[in-house]
Amino acid sequence: MVETIVFYTLSALILGLGVAVITTPNTVHSVLFLVMNFLCVAVIYVVLEAEFLAVIQVLVYAGGIVVLYLFVVMLVNLKRDPEAHQDPRRLSLVGLALAGAVLLELAGIVVYSYSREPSAPVAAAAASPVQGNVEQIGWLLYTDYLIPFEVASVLLLVAMVGAIVLAKREL
Amino acid sequence: MIDLVIIPLFKIAVVLNGVLVSVTFMVLLERKVIAWAQSRLGPMRVGPWGVLQAIVDPIKLILKEDITPTKADKWMFTLAPILSLVPALVVFSVVPFGGDALFYITDINVGLLFIISVTSIGVYGIILAGWASNSKYPLLASLRAAAQLISYEIAVTMTLVSVILTAGTLSMVGIVEAQQETGFWFGFVQPVAFVLVFIGGLAETNRIPFDLPEAEQELTGGFHTEYSGMRFALFFLAEYANMIVIAAVVTALFWGGWLRPFPSVDALFPSVGALSFLNLAFLDLIPSWVWFFGKMFVFLYLFIWIRATLPRYRYDQLMRIGWKVLIPIALANIVVTAVVKVWLL
Amino acid sequence: MEITPAHYALLSAALFIIGVVGVLVRRNIIIIFMSIELILNAVNINLVANARHLENLVGQVFVVFVIAVAAAEAAVGLGILLAFFRNKETVNIDEMNVMRW
Numbered sequence: 001m002v003e004t005i006v007f008y009t010l011s012a013l014i015l016g017l018g019v020a021v022i023t024t025p026n027t028v029h030s031v032l033f034l035v036m037n038f039l040c041v042a043v044i045y046v047v048l049e050a051e052f053l054a055v056i057q058v059l060v061y062a063g064g065i066v067v068l069y070l071f072v073v074m075l076v077n078l079k080r081d082p083e084a085h086q087d088p089r090r091l092s093l094v095g096l097a098l099a100g101a102v103l104l105e106l107a108g109i110v111v112y113s114y115s116r117e118p119s120a121p122v123a124a125a126a127a128s129p130v131q132g133n134v135e136q137i138g139w140l141l142y143t144d145y146l147i148p149f150e151v152a153s154v155l156l157l158v159a160m161v162g163a164i165v166l167a168k169r170e171l
Numbered sequence: 172m173i174d175l176v177i178i179p180l181f182k183i184a185v186v187l188n189g190v191l192v193s194v195t196f197m198v199l200l201e202r203k204v205i206a207w208a209q210s211r212l213g214p215m216r217v218g219p220w221g222v223l224q225a226i227v228d229p230i231k232l233i234l235k236e237d238i239t240p241t242k243a244d245k246w247m248f249t250l251a252p253i254l255s256l257v258p259a260l261v262v263f264s265v266v267p268f269g270g271d272a273l274f275y276i277t278d279i280n281v282g283l284l285f286i287i288s289v290t291s292i293g294v295y296g297i298i299l300a301g302w303a304s305n306s307k308y309p310l311l312a313s314l315r316a317a318a319q320l321i322s323y324e325i326a327v328t329m330t331l332v333s334v335i336l337t338a339g340t341l342s343m344v345g346i347v348e349a350q351q352e353t354g355f356w357f358g359f360v361q362p363v364a365f366v367l368v369f370i371g372g373l374a375e376t377n378r379i380p381f382d383l384p385e386a387e388q389e390l391t392g393g394f395h396t397e398y399s400g401m402r403f404a405l406f407f408l409a410e411y412a413n414m415i416v417i418a419a420v421v422t423a424l425f426w427g428g429w430l431r432p433f434p435s436v437d438a439l440f441p442s443v444g445a446l447s448f449l450n451l452a453f454l455d456l457i458p459s460w461v462w463f464f465g466k467m468f469v470f471l472y473l474f475i476w477i478r479a480t481l482p483r484y485r486y487d488q489l490m491r492i493g494w495k496v497l498i499p500i501a502l503a504n505i506v507v508t509a510v511v512k513v514w515l516l
Numbered sequence: 517m518e519i520t521p522a523h524y525a526l527l528s529a530a531l532f533i534i535g536v537v538g539v540l541v542r543r544n545i546i547i548i549f550m551s552i553e554l555i556l557n558a559v560n561i562n563l564v565a566n567a568r569h570l571e572n573l574v575g576q577v578f579v580v581f582v583i584a585v586a587a588a589e590a591a592v593g594l595g596i597l598l599a600f601f602r603n604k605e606t607v608n609i610d611e612m613n614v615m616r617w
Contacts, residue, residue, distance in 0.1 A: 007519045011527045018531050018554055022538035027546055028247070028302060034550050035295065041557050048524075048568045050576050053560075055284040060583050063291025065553065065590045067321060070298055072594045073546055074314065076601050086543065087610035095540030099533050106529035114522035132280055133573075134341060140577045152584040159588030166595030169602075 006047055013040045027073045031066060038062045052134045182276045186263050194411040199225040201475045208479035229404065237400035240304060247303030252398070252405035255296020258289045259412035266419045267344045269460035270429045275344065282343040283335060286420060287328050290375070294320045296409065297384070297394050304397035312393035316384030319489060320375060326497035327371035330364045333501070333508040334424050337361060347428035358425035363504050365425040367497055369470075372417035374493070376410060378474060380481040381489055418470035419463075426466050429459035524565030532558035545607045549593050556586045 017037040024030045038061045045054035130139050141149050199214065199221070206213030214221030239248055265282040267275040279285060294317055301313020335341060337357055338349040350356050358365045374381040385393030395406045422428060484492070531554060538551025560579045567575025601607060604614075 003519050007523060011523075014527065015530055015534065018534040021550055021554065022534060022542055022547060027544060028244075028299075030547055030550065032247075032250075032295075032299070034553065035292075037554070038557065041561060044561060045564055048564045050564045050567065050579075051279065051281050052284075053564060053576055053579050055281045055288050056580070056583060057560075059284065059288035059291055060587060061553070061557075063288055063294070063324075064321075065587055067294060067298070067317065068590055068594055069546065069550060070295075071314075071317065072597060074298075074302060074310075075598065076546070076607055085606075085608055085611055090543075090610060092541045096537060099537045099540060102536065103529060103533040106532070107526060110522055110525040110529060114520065114525065133576075134281060136573050137576055137580070140573055141580065144574075145577050148581060152581050155588050156584055159591045163591040163595035166592070166599045 003047065007044075010040055010044050010047070013037075014044070028070070031070050031073060034069070035062050035066050038066065050133065052137055179276060183264070186268075186276060187260060190260060190263060190412055190415060191408065193415065194408055195225040195229055197411050197414070197471065198228060198407075200471075201478070204472070204475045205479045208476075232404040232407075233401055235400040237402060238397075240306065240397050242305040243397065244303040244305065247299050248397075249402070251296050251300035251303055252402045252409070253296070254299065255293050256405045256409040256412065258293040258296075259409045259416060261289050262286050262416045263419075265343050266416075267347060267423060267428055268419075268463050269458070270347075271459070274429070274460050274463075278342055278344040280345075281341050283331060283341045283346065283424075286343075286416075287324075287331065290413070290416065291324055293409065293413070296406075300398070300406070301394040304394075306397055308390045308392075309394045309396050312384045312386075312390045312396070315486065316377065316394055319377075319381065319384060319493070322490060322493035323371045323374040323381075323497070326493055326501050327368055327375065329498060329501035329505060330367040330371065331424070333364050333504045334361060336505070336508045336512055343423055343428075347423055347430065350427050351430055356425060356427040356430070358427075361425065361504070361508070363500065365421070367501055367504070368421060368424070369417075370492075371497065372421065373474070373477065374489070376413045376417060376474075378414070379478040380484050382483060383486055383489060386483060414471060414474055415467070418467045418474070421470055422463060422466040427462075428466075429463045431457065431459075431462055521565050521569040525562055528558045528562035528565070530558075531555075531561065543608050543610050545597060545609050545612070548609065549590065549597075552589070553586060556582055 014037055017033045017040065020033040021030050021037060024033060038057060042054040042057040042062070045051070045057060130136055202224075203213040203221070214224040217223040217227050239245060262285075264276045265279060265285055267278065269275070272278075297316045297320070298313045301309040301311075301316070304310070334346070334357060337360055338346040340346060340349060346357075353360075373379075377384050384390075385395070387393075390396070395403055398406060535551040535553075535555035535558060538554065539548050542548055542551065560582055563575040563579050563582070567573055567579075597607065600612065604611065606612070
């Protein structure tokens with residue numbers, strides 16, 4: 001019962017804030033709605049027993065990435081409305097309609113596939129020797145997923161170098 | 172019902188009130204200590220030695236007119252102080268003030284990460300305050316503040332990784348208990364990390380020598396220039412609440428939290444009877460939370476002392492210290508800690 | 517009513533579509549970047565919900581990777597945006613047509 005109430009409240013918040021992000025004309029307000037959206041998603045992670053991801057979501061998304069967005073919004077000191085000029089060949093309504101169609105299709109797939117049979121929990125991964133959410137994720141990252149983990153770190157390094165090269169006026 | 176709702180609510184009420192009241196007395200203490208450092212008397216008029224100044228100041232701020240500039244973004248202007256105060260108060264939910272479950276609101280298994288992530292939200296209040304004021308000094312100050320907070324947050328977070336490695340847990344209570352088990356406060360195991368976190372803490376709370384976001388001489392008061400009355404008071408509360416957070420975190424991570432001095436000499440030197448006088452068992456008579464608040468007070472005093480002593484850095488010096496000194500040292504500290512932990516222990 | 521993984525999947529699909537609409541309809545490129553973040557979050561919700569449903573933490577591990585990719589994407593994307601803004605003084609993607617022939 002509690003989970004039902006929490007889920008519907010959070011879903012309404014997440015979707016409402018998501019719509020607010022893409023409809024607000026003021027970019028700074030939009031960024032703020034995005035932060036609130038991410039915080040609600042973090043709460044949903046807590047409901048889903050993923051407390052490590054909830055904290056990482058707040059730390060990386062809300063505390064890092066979105067601050068970067070806010071910074072760029074302030075650096076990009078716009079003299080005219082960014083939406084002022086529209087390409088005459090742009091078909092926004094068609095895009096909206098197609099997105100609605102995809103939503104219907106996804107909803108159909110979800111309802112169909114989950115209603116056919118209650119899929120039994122597959123055999124859990126090989127019993128990890130540690131307890132607790134953080135420990136288990138750490139264990140998986142440093143055993144089975146060591147190479148993807150290292151690749152991700154290289155990706156971040158490349159992104160860092162690339163961002164500096166792109167943003168610096170002259171090297 | 173009582174365990175799940177009423178007792179936690181009661182604890183939250185006590186902690187919130189305690190923080191807010193201690194902030195007002197922190198302000199008084201700061202004025203007094205700086206006055207002594209400068210051979211003045213400080214506030215003397217209200218009450219004996221000016222003690223009641225701590226009560227009069229908030230009343231004055233509440234009663235003052237609350238001005239919103241005409242060109243300001245009204246919603247953001249109101250939201251910004253709230254956004255900067257709330258994270259500072261939320262952090263106290265995982266700070267262990269004492270050894271018993273009675274003395275902390277909750278203990279979650281990602282406690283330290285929770286503290287880091289929630290304090291990282293506080294930067295929004297500062298950026299939005301500067302932006303919503305629609306005035307040039309606050310905007311400059313808020314961009315400076317955001318750059319400073321993000322830079323030093325990286326350094327502090329990386330330093331805390333080495334503490335996490337030493338303790339082997341993220342829970343705040345677990346970290347203090349690890350110090351009891353190993354017999355050493357982590358301040359002695361990780362002195363470099365302690366210094367880095369303390370310097371980073373000074374920068375994160377915008378204290379001298381890192382108070383560029385509110386440098387009066389250059390920015391007429393910084394991101395809260397346009398604020399008055401209660402909304403200004405919220406920024407003030409947030410700044411001092413953050414100081415208390417830093418003091419509490421440093422106490423819990425490096426100086427044994429609620430543990431008394433020499434927590435486990437017996438465990439360290441079981442065979443040496445001559446050292447048994449160091450056991451100091453009579454110190455157990457003092458309750459654990461007294462130790463915690465005593466240690467915290469030392470660090471709060473140190474904050475004020477530094478403010479009375481040091482001049483302000485230039486902006487380029489500030490950035491250089493953050494990126495070219497603190498972060499490399501923090502990384503080296505992680506590597507050394509990991510090597511020692513894996514191969515030498 | 518019990519909350520099943522299907523509920524989370526539907527929430528995820530709806531958030532995903534909101535992000536897609538943002539990408540398709542808005543012309544301010546900063547909003548488009550934020551819509552991409554919304555899309556990645558929708559994927560993450562789905563992964564975490566199924567990680568709990570299947571009692572297998574691999575889903576959560578993948579969320580860690582998704583967050584890393586999102587951070588890299590934001591850094592590089594905003595770097596490109598700043599470099600572009602310095603030359604063209606606009607963030608409207610309908611005016612970003614120098615590469616088109």
